[in-house]
Amino acid sequence: MYAYDEIDRTLVNERVSEFRDQVKRRLSGELTEDEFKLLRLQNGVYLQLHAYMFRVAIPYGTLATNQLRALAHVARKYDRGYGHFTTRQNIQFNWIKLAELPDALEDLAKVGIHAMQTSGNNMRNVTSDQWAGVAPGEIEDPRIWSELIRQHTTLHPEFSFLPRKFKIAITASDHDRAAIKIHDIGLRLVKNEKGETGFEVLVGGGLGRTPFIAKTIKHFVHGRDILSYIEAILRVYNQYGRRDNIYKARIKILVHELGIEKFSREVEEEWQHIRNSSLQIDDEVIEDIRSRFTYPAYEKLPHMPDELRQAAADPDFEAWRKNSVAPHKVQGYSIVTISLKPIGKPPGDATAEQMDALADLADIYSFGEIRVGHEQNLALPHVAKRDLPALWKALDKLGLATPNVNLITDIIACPGLDYCSLANARSIPIAQELSRRFANHELANLIGRLHINISGCINACGHHHVGHIGILGVEKNGEEVYQITIGGRADEGAALGTLIGPGVKFDEVADVIEDVVEAYLALRERPEELFMDTVKRLGVEPFKERVYATR
Amino acid sequence: MTSPLEQKKIKIAGPSVVTANRTWDGIVVYRTAAKSWSADLSEAVIVRNSDEAKALLAESVADDVGAVGAYIAPVQVGDDGKVEPGNLREQIRRTGVTIGQPAQV
DSSP: OBOOOHHHHHHHHHHHHHHHHHHHHHHHTSSOHHHHHHHHHTTTEEEOSSSEEEEEEOGGGEEEHHHHHHHHHHHHHHSSSEEEEOTTSEEEEEEEOGGGHHHHHHHHHTTTOOOTTSSSSSBOOOEEOTTTTTSTTOSSOHHHHHHHHHHHHTTOGGGSSOSSOBOEEEEOSSSOSSOGGGSSEEEEEEEOTTOOEEEEEEEOOBOTTSOBOOEEEEEEEEGGGHHHHHHHHHHHHHHHSOSSOGGGOSHHHHHHHHOHHHHHHHHHHHHHHHTTSTTSOOHHHHHHHHHHBOOOOOOOOOSSOHHHHHHTTOHHHHHHHHHHEEEOSSTTEEEEEEOOOOTTSOTTEEEHHHHHHHHHHHHHHSTTEEEEOTTSOEEEEEEEGGGHHHHHHHHHHTTOOOSOTTSTTOOEEOOGGGTOSSOSSOSHHHHHHHHHHTOOHHHHHHHOSOOEEEESSTTOTTOGGGSSEEEEEEEETTEEEEEEEESOBOSTTOBOOEEOSSOEEGGGHHHHHHHHHHHHHHHOSSTTOOHHHHHHHHOSHHHHHHHHTTO | OOOGGGOOSOOOSSOEEEEEEETTTOOEEEEBTTSSEESOGGGBOOBOSHHHHHHHHHHHHHOTTTEEEEEEEEEEEOTTOOEEESSHHHHHHHHOOSSOOGGGO
């Protein structure tokens, strides 16, 4: 966990007071909506179809149990009893009243939670690996650097009026769980030949209307120089990024139009001006941040405790363990992913009761810590293996033990037309129907790892471009139509999916996905060949033929 | 169902209303003949040509304290005079999400 200092607490509290005054002036008519819109967006408040939507930041996906309980409290007191975890380590409340928002913010501020950097054309919530600090083999805890960047960029005037929103993600593991290649800046912690810590810096990734995979701009930037290097990138973006066309304003367009070489030269030139300035980070600064992250006092535990050995005889436990439990850097402990994808339910939603109960379980079994991943699932990062059977039973009672992590029903979906004012088509009902179609756990296991991503419009909040199977809802002649892509991925081998053909109607989507899956099962050479391996080996043509032969 | 946020020209093809979200709580409201806002679609003033729509929208936008994000939305008027939303987006805005909400299921 990270302990905020007095500066952070003051900043968050002052922000609440400012927003309370702004809301008061808005409701009295002193501020027009045009004047107020920017202010509310800077506090994570959007206007959606049915109500205001309040987006709260969960920096680098780390939550303490008192913070999760505060989120449950907000869901219960100010909303309709649930929240929606997003694809960028935020939580959204969909039914909030503007008049009550300052109170909700104040309640969250008491536990160090806020909504800064969750909206607007500024630096957004810095995201990271939800297994940060506990994943075996990582270079070091990427949250230390995430926190450094958070501190530097929060309310930074130079980054508050960018041409468009700007997102940074950081990973420190070979396997990228933070989707850094689809971010404006992606940072991968590496060591150089001297053993010094630094970053491979990628730039220009992003999805939306014009998707791009980020390109490496520099293979090694020393840790002490990372703020100045990021600032150099942002200065080039601020100077050359387009402000005349919202669809061409993201840095990915600038990088694409200039080319990575020219963009890189511009950044390098700017960097030389500021590299040796006050932006250079003293070791003490990093050490101070490092010291504010506390880690559990792990016990010395056996690799295979008796409790786990005995529970292995239960096939239901084993089904859950196989998909939800991952190795921990400390012997005797595990990382447990908690699926927020119960069969037939909206992906990423959790009720206030579930949040409260999960906080209790985290106190008992995970040293009071919870993580949030971009796949819209949660994680308990420090679970003793001996406790896994008891934890599983407790999660099952809460409806939080669906054994489908990384399987076909572990679907990522945006809120879509059921909530979002930008959407053209519904996402959640598609996810629900697919979840029901593939509810049989034996079938889902037979299919193996397969990620479906669904977006309800071209803005791609459901990251459909990088789904193994991507589903994009559009509108055609007043009807919802869905385009299917195949072959995308969001990890270290990030790739954009390929469109397989004309869009299909709402009622046909689940049938089409069944056809794709059946084609895969028939085409794979052996059970271990994953869907993506088959797509890589054969391309999309066989799937296209299967889907459109009879349509 | 193109998002009304992309509504550039006011051109209506049939009966329409002006809809928005009430400022203090965000609920869906419709402009009424009494130059006010109502959560009841049946109380909405119906416009049938672009000039009427423009005038109603201008009046609605000017009432910035009462509601925000005003735009023109299509409706269907039955033979019995009953007014229904004219597309799926507006249907969802009127009747709510098409999915069960977690706290209710």
